[in-house]
Amino acid sequence: MDMATAAYAWFGVLEAKTAGRSIPLGVAQDAEGNITEDPSKVLDGGAIRVFDGSHKGSNLALMVELLAGPLVGAAVADKLEAKNWGNLVLAVDPELLGDRDAIRARTQAVLDRVKAAPTLPGVDEILLPGERGARVAAQRLTSGMIPVEPNLYRGLKLAASKAASSNGAAAAANGAANGAARPAAPRYKLSTLLLHPEPGSVTDPYGASGPPLYQTATFAQPGATEFGPYDYTRSGNPTRTMLEEQWAALEGADRAFAFTSGMAAIAVVTRLVAAGGHIVAGDDIYGGTSRLLANVVPACGVDVTNVDMTDLSAVRSAMIPGRTKLVIVESPTNPRMQVCDIRAIVSAAHAAGALVVVDNSFMTPLFQRPLDLGADISMTSGTKYIGGHGDTTLGMLATRDPELGKRVYFLQNSEGAGLAPMDCWLALRGLKTMALRLERAAANAAKMADWLAAHPLVTRINYAGLQGTPGAELHRAQASSGGAVLSFTTGDVEVSKAIVEETKLFKVTVSFGNVVSLISLPCYMSHASIPAEVRAARGLPDDLVRIACGIEDVDDLISDLGQAMEKAARLAKPAAAGTGNGSGNGGGNGVSDAAAEREAALLARIAALEARLDAQGAGR
Numbered sequence: 010m011d012m013a014t015a016a017y018a019w020f021g022v023l024e025a026k027t028a029g030r031s032i033p034l035g036v037a038q039d040a041e042g043n044i045t046e047d048p049s050k051v052l053d054g055g056a057i058r059v060f061d062g063s064h065k066g067s068n069l070a071l072m073v074e075l076l077a078g079p080l081v082g083a084a085v086a087d088k089l090e091a092k093n094w095g096n097l098v099l100a101v102d103p104e105l106l107g108d109r110d111a112i113r114a115r116t117q118a119v120l121d122r123v124k125a126a127p128t129l130p131g132v133d134e135i136l137l138p139g140e141r142g143a144r145v146a147a148q149r150l151t152s153g154m155i156p157v158e159p160n161l162y163r164g165l166k167l168a169a170s171k172a173a174s175s176n177g178a179a180a181a182a183n184g185a186a187n188g189a190a191r192p193a194a195p196r197y198k199l200s201t202l203l204l205h206p207e208p209g210s211v212t213d214p215y216g217a218s219g220p221p222l223y224q225t226a227t228f229a230q231p232g233a234t235e236f237g238p239y240d241y242t243r244s245g246n247p248t249r250t251m252l253e254e255q256w257a258a259l260e261g262a263d264r265a266f267a268f269t270s271g272m273a274a275i276a277v278v279t280r281l282v283a284a285g286g287h288i289v290a291g292d293d294i295y296g297g298t299s300r301l302l303a304n305v306v307p308a309c310g311v312d313v314t315n316v317d318m319t320d321l322s323a324v325r326s327a328m329i330p331g332r333t334k335l336v337i338v339e340s341p342t343n344p345r346m347q348v349c350d351i352r353a354i355v356s357a358a359h360a361a362g363a364l365v366v367v368d369n370s371f372m373t374p375l376f377q378r379p380l381d382l383g384a385d386i387s388m389t390s391g392t393k394y395i396g397g398h399g400d401t402t403l404g405m406l407a408t409r410d411p412e413l414g415k416r417v418y419f420l421q422n423s424e425g426a427g428l429a430p431m432d433c434w435l436a437l438r439g440l441k442t443m444a445l446r447l448e449r450a451a452a453n454a455a456k457m458a459d460w461l462a463a464h465p466l467v468t469r470i471n472y473a474g475l476q477g478t479p480g481a482e483l484h485r486a487q488a489s490s491g492g493a494v495l496s497f498t499t500g501d502v503e504v505s506k507a508i509v510e511e512t513k514l515f516k517v518t519v520s521f522g523n524v525v526s527l528i529s530l531p532c533y534m535s536h537a538s539i540p541a542e543v544r545a546a547r548g549l550p551d552d553l554v555r556i557a558c559g560i561e562d563v564d565d566l567i568s569d570l571g572q573a574m575e576k577a578a579r580l581a582k583p584a585a586a587g588t589g590n591g592s593g594n595g596g597g598n599g600v601s602d603a604a605a606e607r608e609a610a611l612l613a614r615i616a617a618l619e620a621r622l623d624a625q626g627a628g629r
């Protein structure tokens with residue numbers, strides 16, 4: 010009776026809210042009586058309308074309410090609060106009314122007439138009550154799967170993990186044994202989780218060893234007013250869900266989101282700040298982020314201040330009370346590899362009421378875990394170490410707070426930058442080897458940094474893992490590896506250019522995280538969109554060379570870099586001896602200045618090394 014009186018199911022409204030979906034227009038109203046598609050407004054004092062929106066349906070609804078409420082002793086006021094819902098079941102023995110077989114035949118005649126009634130265009134079949142449900146049940150029995158809406162699944166997992174932790178070890182053990190509840194912390198180390206993700210909301214009846222690729226734009230629905238877990242790939246796709254759930258587990262996040270690029274991901278984060286708000290960002294940041302913050306964000310009425318993020322007092326002074334809503338941190342920074350104190354920046358930002366996003370692309374959660382350091386959002390350009398082969402672009406966001414996750418999902422769906430299924434599939438494949446690749450590339454970078462630090466052509470080396478250099482200690486306190494990217498200066502842009510161009514094993518390209526080693530001049534490539542005068546003011550020199558180590562043999566890489574540097578040094582000689590031109594590093598240094606710079610840098614490094622040795626001696 011109840012389903013015959015309401016225009017929409019109560020649980021349909023609840024499900025739509027959980028899934029972040031709207032409900033069909035016209036089936037429900039808000040607390041003011043306005044028709045709404047927003048399930049939250051219906052649940053917040055609104056109501057489901059009767060099936061005909063008129064007095065006949067209302068009369069029937071009132072009858073149902075009286076029969077299943079006062080008559081059977083169920084709650085009559087706040088049924089949700091009382092959790093006492095009633096049912097009245099009426100059973101009629103047909104024999105009291107006449108011959109059973111005759112009644113059965115007349116009943117069948119009515120049902121046949123209804124089934125055979127003419128249908129509207131586009132309607133294939135008229136279903137009697139119960140028929141649709143029986144078919145769904147049969148389909149699920151055959152496939153062995155019950156699809157669960159991803160948000161509902163997350164909620165169930167959260168409830169299960171809470172139950173497991175509140176019931177103590179015995180409950181957790183019991184949960185693990187019956188498969189119902191798992192402890193909140195992953196059972197395995199991250200490198201294992203990359204290959205053996207925790208079971209998620211997407212199930213596969215065939216036991217495919219690779220993740221299924223749902224290369225589809227749309228999904229058929231059980232009915233016109235009932236929805237399955239997916240309807241349209243912009244809103245959600247099982248292959249994307251698999252990637253997002255696995256990434257959330259790796260980040261220790263509540264939720265993760267996959268986007269078409271790192272920039273699409275960071276752009277969504279900036280959209281969390283409303284007009285009139287203010288963003289604080291670093292002054293050594295990826296060129297694309299800088300371009301977004303300089304040219305796109307202000308047009309939305311949001312102001313941006315760039316500061317030296319290694320200087321905490323500068324970060325604090327940049328905050329505008331009541332207006333600063335977001336702090337964007339890179340650590341290490343791109344491309345000068347400066348190290349910022351993530352914990353301290355988080356506490357300053359939170360004190361000012363701002364969210365913190367960390368661009369963790371150089372590190373990934375394998376090496377640095379921004380959410381554990383207190384950040385609200387961890388962002389990773391997955392084009393790099395997730396994809397790993399330079400064949401796909403993607404970006405990931407991971408959030409801790411479920412409410413923030415809902416806002417990010419809303420933007421992902423509304424703006425349509427969710428990652429396409431095939432790219433999700435490539436990313437899922439990339440994840441399997443991410444630890445191996447990253448560890449090997451980072452080991453290569455560490456050895457190369459040591460070698461470069463002692464090279465006479467190098468005036469400055471930037472590598473977060475190089476002990477004795479600024480930020481290295483801090484980096485060690487918040488990350489487990491220096492990563493696979495380093496940069497250095499030579500004091501002469503022509504020398505740097507020659508190094509880049511003379512290498513054979515390094516591809517001259519933007520980006521990093523490729524299995525193949527990459528080399529670039531950021532000011533002319535990844536950071537070219539930052540105006541030259543801004544780069545100069547921020548201390549980003551034209552002669553900076555950035556290397557993203559791949560997984561080749563490190564001795565081959567160093568020897569290739571060595572021969573390129575030898576050639577570059579020869580090229581530089583005539584200028585040094587002759588004109589001493591000022592075309593150096595964008596700041597006007599000539600090659601003779603560069604030689605002095607190199608000497609000073611070498612002396613500083615020797616002094617730092619001696620200080621370290623002294624400190625070690627004192628400790629013994």
Ligand SMILES: N[C@@H](CCSC[C@H](N)C(=O)O)C(=O)O
Binds near residue numbers: 390535
């Ligand atoms: N032409 C592109 C440059 C992409 S740089 C990619 C990467 N994040 C890096 O740091 O190398 C653009 O203008 O965005």
